Amino acid sequence: MKKKMSKPLAVILAAAMSLGLLAGCGGxxxxxxxxxxTAAEESSGEGSNDxxxxxxxxxxxxxxxxxxxxxxxxxxxxxxxxxxxxxxDLNMHVNFIVLGYGDYIxxxxxxxxxxxxxxxxxxxxxxxGSYINAxxxxxxxxxxxxxxQDIISxxxxxxxxxxxxxxxxxxxxxxxxxxxxAGIVMRKDIVDELGIDVDSIHTYDDLTSVFEKVKAAxxxxxxxxxxxxxxxxxxxxxxxxxxxxxPNDGQDTTVVNLFEYEDFVNHARLVNEWYKAGYVKxxxxxxxxxxxxxxxxxxxxxxxxxxKPGFLAQENVVCNQEMVTAYIDKDxxxxxxxxxxxxxxxxxxxxxxxxxxxxxxxxxxNYCYSSPEWNNLMNFxxxxxDYEKMDGSxxxxxxxxxxxxxxxxxxxxxxMLPNQYLGYVWExxxxxxxxxxxxxxxxATYSKAFGxxxxxxxxxxxxxxLYSVYNEYMNSVSTGSVxxxxxxxxxxxxxxxxxxxxxxxxxKQEQLDAWxxxxx
Amino acid sequence: MKEEKVVAKxxxxxxxxxxxxxxxxxxxxxxxxxxxxxxxxxMLGIVIAFKNVDFKKGIxxxxxxxxxxxxxxxxxxxxFVITRNTLLYNIVFIILNTFLGIxxxxxxxxxxxxxxxxxxxxxxxxxxLMSMVIVGYIVFAFFSMQSGIVNKTILPALGREPIFWYNExxxxxxxxxxxNTWKGVGYGCLIYISAINGIDxxxxxxxxxxxxxxxxxxxxxxxxxxxxxxxxxxxxxxxxIFYSDxxxxxxxxxxxxxxxxxxxxxxxxxxxxxxQQNNIGMSSAAGVYQSxxxxxxxxxxxxxxxxxxxxxALF
Numbered sequence: 001m002k003k004k005m006s007k008p009l010a011v012i013l014a015a016a017m018s019l020g021l022l023a024g025c026g027g028x029x030x031x032x033x034x035x036x037x038t039a040a041e042e043s044s045g046e047g048s049n050d051x052x053x054x055x056x057x058x059x060x061x062x063x064x065x066x067x068x069x070x071x072x073x074x075x076x077x078x079x080x081x082x083x084x085x086x087x088x089d090l091n092m093h094v095n096f097i098v099l100g101y102g103d104y105i106x107x108x109x110x111x112x113x114x115x116x117x118x119x120x121x122x123x124x125x126x127x128x129g130s131y132i133n134a135x136x137x138x139x140x141x142x143x144x145x146x147x148x149q150d151i152i153s154x155x156x157x158x159x160x161x162x163x164x165x166x167x168x169x170x171x172x173x174x175x176x177x178x179x180x181x182a183g184i185v186m187r188k189d190i191v192d193e194l195g196i197d198v199d200s201i202h203t204y205d206d207l208t209s210v211f212e213k214v215k216a217a218x219x220x221x222x223x224x225x226x227x228x229x230x231x232x233x234x235x236x237x238x239x240x241x242x243x244x245x246x247p248n249d250g251q252d253t254t255v256v257n258l259f260e261y262e263d264f265v266n267h268a269r270l271v272n273e274w275y276k277a278g279y280v281k282x283x284x285x286x287x288x289x290x291x292x293x294x295x296x297x298x299x300x301x302x303x304x305x306x307x308k309p310g311f312l313a314q315e316n317v318v319c320n321q322e323m324v325t326a327y328i329d330k331d332x333x334x335x336x337x338x339x340x341x342x343x344x345x346x347x348x349x350x351x352x353x354x355x356x357x358x359x360x361x362x363x364x365x366n367y368c369y370s371s372p373e374w375n376n377l378m379n380f381x382x383x384x385x386d387y388e389k390m391d392g393s394x395x396x397x398x399x400x401x402x403x404x405x406x407x408x409x410x411x412x413x414x415x416m417l418p419n420q421y422l423g424y425v426w427e428x429x430x431x432x433x434x435x436x437x438x439x440x441x442x443x444a445t446y447s448k449a450f451g452x453x454x455x456x457x458x459x460x461x462x463x464x465x466l467y468s469v470y471n472e473y474m475n476s477v478s479t480g481s482v483x484x485x486x487x488x489x490x491x492x493x494x495x496x497x498x499x500x501x502x503x504x505x506x507x508k509q510e511q512l513d514a515w516x517x518x519x520x
Numbered sequence: 521m522k523e524e525k526v527v528a529k530x531x532x533x534x535x536x537x538x539x540x541x542x543x544x545x546x547x548x549x550x551x552x553x554x555x556x557x558x559x560x561x562x563m564l565g566i567v568i569a570f571k572n573v574d575f576k577k578g579i580x581x582x583x584x585x586x587x588x589x590x591x592x593x594x595x596x597x598x599x600f601v602i603t604r605n606t607l608l609y610n611i612v613f614i615i616l617n618t619f620l621g622i623x624x625x626x627x628x629x630x631x632x633x634x635x636x637x638x639x640x641x642x643x644x645x646x647x648x649l650m651s652m653v654i655v656g657y658i659v660f661a662f663f664s665m666q667s668g669i670v671n672k673t674i675l676p677a678l679g680r681e682p683i684f685w686y687n688e689x690x691x692x693x694x695x696x697x698x699x700n701t702w703k704g705v706g707y708g709c710l711i712y713i714s715a716i717n718g719i720d721x722x723x724x725x726x727x728x729x730x731x732x733x734x735x736x737x738x739x740x741x742x743x744x745x746x747x748x749x750x751x752x753x754x755x756x757x758x759x760x761i762f763y764s765d766x767x768x769x770x771x772x773x774x775x776x777x778x779x780x781x782x783x784x785x786x787x788x789x790x791x792x793x794x795x796q797q798n799n800i801g802m803s804s805a806a807g808v809y810q811s812x813x814x815x816x817x818x819x820x821x822x823x824x825x826x827x828x829x830x831x832x833a834l835f
Contacts, residue, residue, distance in 0.1 A: 112575070113800060130799060135574045222666075282665040286686050286774035353575055460802065461588075464793035465596035471792050472777040472784075481687055482778070498597050 061357055062093040063364045065120040066111070068104045068347075068416060074409040078381050085374060090367055092360060112136040112352060119355040120365055122416065123171045125163065125345045125453075126240065132168050133457040138351040140169040143362040148172070150370035154419055158451070163345040165453040166511075171348025172365070176415045177308045177437040178344040178444070181337040182232045183327040185315060186302040187295060190214060190221075191324055201326040202333055204233075204267055211279040214301050223301045225281035226291045227478045229271050232304040233328045235263050237340040237447040239454055239512075243466050243496075244505035249338045250447025253516060255509045257501060259477075259493055263331070268477055268489070275480030284479035292318045304328070308440065313428025340447035347416050365418070372422040379417055380424060381409030390427060398427035452515045454508045462500030469495045569804040589805035598780075598789060606785040609696065610761045616701050618754060621708030622746070626738060628709070629716045641713065645706035652767025655703060659695065659772050689782040692773060696783065700768055708753060715746040751825055751832050759818040762786060762810040786810060 072078070079096055086094050097118075099107050105127060111118050112131065123131065131137045144151060144160065151172050152160045163171045184207065191198060194213050200206065211223040231242075236258060237250030244255040247263070258264055274280050281287065281300065291303035296319055305315070307325050315323050329336045349368075351361045368374055380387045380397060386408045390396040399405050414420035421434040430436060456463060473492040482488040538545065569589055571582040593599060624644060631637045647655070662669050663685040671682040685691060719741065727737050764785040773783040790806040826833035 115575075133574075134800075135577065282684075283686065285778075286776045288774070460799055461592040461595055464592040464802065465598070468596065468598055468789060468793050471775075472780045474777065476687065476776075476778050481684075483684075483687070495597065 060087065060091055060093045061360045062095060063119045063361060064095045064097065064117045065364075066097045066099055066104075066108065066118060066122060067411075067413070068099050068101055068122050069411055069413045070100070071098050072381075072409045072411055073407050074381065074386070078377060078386075078409045081382060082374065082377050085371070085377065086364075086367070089371065090364065092364055094364065112354075115354050117354070118352045119361040121350055121352055123163075123348045123350040125342060125348065128163070128170045128348070128350075128453070129165055129240075129455055129457050131350075132165055132170055132455075136353050137170050138353060138355065138358055140172065140351065140362070141167075143351075143358060144169065144172070147359055147362040148366045148369075150366045151418075154369050154421070159344060162341065162451045163348040163453075164451070166455045171345070171350035172369075172418075173345050173348050174416055175369070175419045175421045177440050178339055181308070181327060181335070181440070181444075182304060182306045183325055184224075184302050185305050185307075185319075185323050185325050186210075187319075188322040188324045190218065190301060193217070198324050198326050202329050203331050204270055204328060205331070207328075208270070208274070211274060211277075211301075215277070215279055218301070220299075221301050222281035222284075222294070222299060223279040224274070224303060225284045225287065225294055225300050225479075226303045227285065227475050228304050229280075229480075230264065230267050230478045232306065233336050234338065235330055235336055236261060237338065237449050238342055239340075239449060239452075239508055240342060241456075241463075242470070243456075243463070243501060244508045246447060246449055249336075249445045250340055250449055251445075253448050253512065255505045255512065257493065257496070257505065259489065259496065265489065266331070268480070269485055271478070271480035272482060272485045273480070275482075280480050282481070285475040285481045295319045295321070295323075308437070310429030310433050310436075313426075337444045338447060339441065339444040340450055341453055344450070349418060368418040370419070370422075375414075375417055375419055375423040379411050379414050379420065380426070381411070386410060387424075389424075393431070395425050396427060396429075396431055397424040448516070449512060451519075452512055454511050456504055456507055459500065459504055459507060462503055465499035466496060466501060466504065469499050565804065566808055568801055569808045571801055573801050585801070589799075589801040590809060592793065592802055593786075593790075593806060593809060598784065601781060602784050602786050602789045605782065606762060606764050606787075609693075609700075609764065609785065610757070612697055613700050613704070614754060614757045614761075616697065617704050617708050617757075618750060620701060620705045622712050622743075622750070624705065624709045625712035625716055626742060628713055630734075641710070644709055647703045648706040650703065652703075652765070652771045655699060656767075656771035656774060659699060660774060663695070686774060686776040687778045689779045692779050692782045696768060696772065699772055700765065703768075711749060711753065712746055715749045716742060719745045748832050752834065755818060755821050755825070755834055758821045759814045761817055762813045764788075766791065 075096075075098070079094075083093055086092055097111075104122075105124060108121055108127075110116075111121075112134075113136075121137075123137065128137075140148070141161070148160070154175060155173065160172050161169050163169060163173060184201065186196075186198075190196075194217055196210055196213065201210065207224075214221060214223050235247070235249055237246040238258070239245055239255070242258050245258045245261065246252055246254075247256050247261055271280065275284075281294070287294075291300060291305075292315070294300035295303070305311075305325075307327060312323060312325060315325075327335075349365055351358055351365070355361045376383075383389075383397075384400070386399075387397045387410075388400045390398050399408065399410075411417075412426075414423070421437070425431060425433050469492070472495075473488065476482050477488065477492065568579060570584055570586060571579065572585045572588075573579060574582045628637060628640050628644075631640060660668070663671070665671060665682070665684050665686060668685070670685070675682055683691070723741050723745075724737055727741060732740070764787050766787045769783050769785045769788050770791070773779045776783075786806065790803065794803050794806075822834050
C-alpha cells in the first residue's frame with residue numbers, strides 16, 4: 001500500500017525536478033528574457049502614452065492605419081503633428097502601424113485573422129482574392145459614393161473603383177504612375193569607358209553585344225543579375241498571378257500559358273545563353289542581395305528596373321554612383337508600356353472587416369486623398385526641420401542645408417501614400433513630375449482586361465501546387481541558370497499542367513469572357 | 521446498504537489522500553493550469569482544418585468542408601517527393617545523431633582534464649546554438665558557385681572543374697545530412713553526458729577489479745545504463761518524424777528551385793505553397809496531418825519498445 005502511494009509522489013517530484021532543470025538550463029537565456037522584459041515595458045510605456053493621448057480626446061473616434069515602409073526617426077513627433085491636423089479637420093484621431101516591406105503580408109494576415117484593431121490597410125492585389133473570400137475586408141462600393149467623393153474626383157471613377165474582384169471593390173489605388181515601362185540601368189563609368197552607345201539599346205538582343213564588351217574589358221564584373229530579367233518588360237497581362245496570361249500587351253483576349261508564349265520563351269532562351277557565356281551572375285538565382293547593393297559593392301554592371309520620370313535621381317543615391325538607363329522595348333522595337341489591373345492596383349487602400357466604424361474609416365481615407373498637408377507631412381515630415389523649399393520654387397523641396405539626414409523623417413513612400421500628386425516634389429525630379437506621370441499613364445497601352453480580376457479562390461488546391469512548381473523553376477529560368485534549356489522548359493510546363501494549369505486557365509477564360517460581355 | 525458503505529469509504533479515503541498530499545497538488549496546480557491553457561485549449565483550433573474560414577461569420581459558424589483542405593497535400597506530383605524526403609532525412613538524422621551523440625558523450629566523459637572536458641563539451645554544443653540563417657551563410661561560403669571556397673580553392677587545387685552546387689540536386693542529401701549532424705549532435709551529446717555522469721562509479725570500479733576492459737565496461741555498464749534516455753529521446757524524435765527542421769531545408773539550400781527534388785519537405789512545401797494564399801484552413805490541415813501521423817508513430821514505437829523491454833517503455 002505504501003509503495004503504491006509513493007508513485008504519484010515520485011511522478012510529481014520528477015516533474016518538479018525536471019522543471020527545476022529547465023529553469024537551470026534557462027540560465028544563459030536570462031539576459032535575453034531580461035531584454036524582452038524591458039522591451040515589453042518600453043512598448044507598454046508607449047502604449048500608455050498613446051492611450052493617454054486618446055484619453056485626452058476621448059470623444060474622438062480613433063482610426064488605426066497600417067502603412068508599409070521603414071520606421072523613421074522623429075516619427076512620433078510627425079504623427080503628433082498629423083494628429084493635430086486630423087483632429088482639427090476631421091475631429092478624429094489616428095494611430096499608425098508601420099509594417100516592413102519584407103513581412104507586411106504575414107503581419108497583415110495575422111492582424112486580420114487575429115482581429116487586432118485595424119481600420120485602413122494597404123492591400124497587395126495578390127492577397128485581395130483571399131481577403132475577400134475570407135470576408136476580411138469591406139466592399140467599398142457601399143461607402144465610396146457617399147463618403148469618398150474626393151477619391152472619385154482625384155482618380156476618376158473608373159480607376160477609383162478598378163480594384164474589384166467579382167464586383168467587390170476591395171480598395172482604392174494610390175495616385176501614382178501606373179504604366180510599366182522598364183529598361184536596363186547601367187554603371188555610367190563603364191559605359192563611358194567602353195564607349196557604349198546607350199541610345200542604340202532598344203531590345204533584349206541589343207544587350208548581348210553590350211555584355212560581350214563589358215565581359216571582355218572587365219572579367220571580374222557580373223554583367224547582369226536579378227530574378228526580374230524576364231518579367232520586368234512584360235508584353236503580356238499577367239492576370240494577377242502569371243498562371244494563364246493575355247498575350248500581345250493584353251490585346252488578345254485568349255488566355256494562354258505564359259511559359260509557352262513565344263516572347264517569353266525566346267527571351268528565356270537568350271538569358272540562358274547569357275548565363276552560359278558568363279554574363280549573368282552565377283549565383284543570381286539564389287542571391288538575396290538587391291542588385292543595387294551589388295552595384296554599390298562594385299561587383300555588378302547592370303540590372304533591370306521599371307523606369308519612370310525622376311527615376312535616376314533616386315537610383316544614383318541608392319547605387320552610390322552615376323547610372324544611365326535605356327528603355328528596353330519589344331523585339332520589333334515598338335514601345336512596351338502596358339497598363340493592366342496589376343500595376344494600377346498593385347497596392348490599394350482598403351478597410352478591414354473589424355473596423356468599428358466603416359463610415360468614419362471611409363471619411364478618413366477620403367481625407368487622405370484630398371489633403372496636401374496630410375500627404376506632405378506623412379511623406380516628407382515637417383517643413384523647416386525635415387525638408388525645406390528649394391530657392392525660388394514653391395513646389396521643389398530638399399533636405400535642409402547641412403542637416404544630418406539620418407536623423408530626419410523621410411518616409412518617401414509617395415507611390416504608396418494615397419495622393420502624392422497633391423504634395424511637394426523632391427529634389428532631382430522634374431518640377432512637373434506629376435504632370436509627366438499623368439502623361440506617362442495616358443500614353444500607355446491599356447490591356448483589354450484592365451479592371452478585370454479573376455477569382456480563382458475555388459481552385460486553391462491547384463494554385464498551391466502551381467505555386468510550388470513555379471517556385472521550383474522560375475528563379476532558375478529567369479536567370480538562365482539551367483544546363484539544358486529545352487528539357488527544363490518541358491519539365492516545367494509538364495509539371496504545371498499536371499498541377500492543374502489548364503483548369504486555372506479555363507476558369508480565367510470563362511470569367512474574362514463573362515466580364516468582357518458585361519462591359520459592352 | 522453495503523454499497524453505500526463502500527462509496528462512503530472510498531470518498532473518505534480519497535479525502536484522506538487529498539489531505540495527506542494537498543501540498544503536492546498545490547504544487548502541481550500552476551503547471552496543470554499552464555498545460556491546459558497553453559497546450560489543450562488551442563487544440564479546439566483543429567476545427568479550422570475542416571472549415572472554409574470566413575471572418576465575417578467567425579470560425580465556429582464558418583462552413584464545414586470535410587477533408588477538402590487536406591487535398592492539396594496529396595493531389596500533386598510532389599506529394600510523394602516531400603513525404604519521401606521528410607521521412608528518409610528524419611530517419612537518417614535520428615540514427616546518426618543518436619549514434620554519434622553517444623559516441624562523443626563516451627569520449628568526452630573519459631577525458632580526465634576538467635578544463636578540456638568543459639572545452640570539448642562547449643565546442644560540440646556551440647553549433648546547436650547557432651541560427652540556421654547563419655549556418656546557411658556558412659554553407660554558402662563553402663559552396664557559392666562564384667566565390668565559394670570549394671569552387672575557388674579546393675576543386676582547382678585537385679585539378680577538378682567547378683561544380684554548380686546550387687543547381688545540382690544530387691549533392692544535397694550529403695550536404696544536408698552533414699550540416700544537420702554538425703549542428704545537432706551536441707544537444708543529444710549533452711544529455712548523454714549527464715546520463716553517463718549519473719552512473720554509479722562503483723560499478724566501474726567493480727568491473728575494473730574483475731578485469732573488464734574499457735570496451736567491456738562501455739558495452740555492459742554505460743550503454744545499458746543510458747538506454748532509457750536513448751529510448752526517450754528517440755521516441756520524442758519519432759513523434760516529430762513528419763516535421764522537419766524548416767531552417768535546415770529552407771535556409772541552407774537558399775531556397776534554390778533546382779534543388780527541390782532532394783530538399784523539399786512537408787514544411788517547406790506548405791510554406792511555399794501557402795505563403796501566397798493566406799488560407800488558414802489549408803495550413804491547419806497540414807499541421808493536423810503532421811501531428812496525427814506523429815502521434816500514431818509514437819504509439820507504435822512505444823508499443824514496440826514495451827514488447828521488447830517493458831520497463832523502458834514511456835507509458
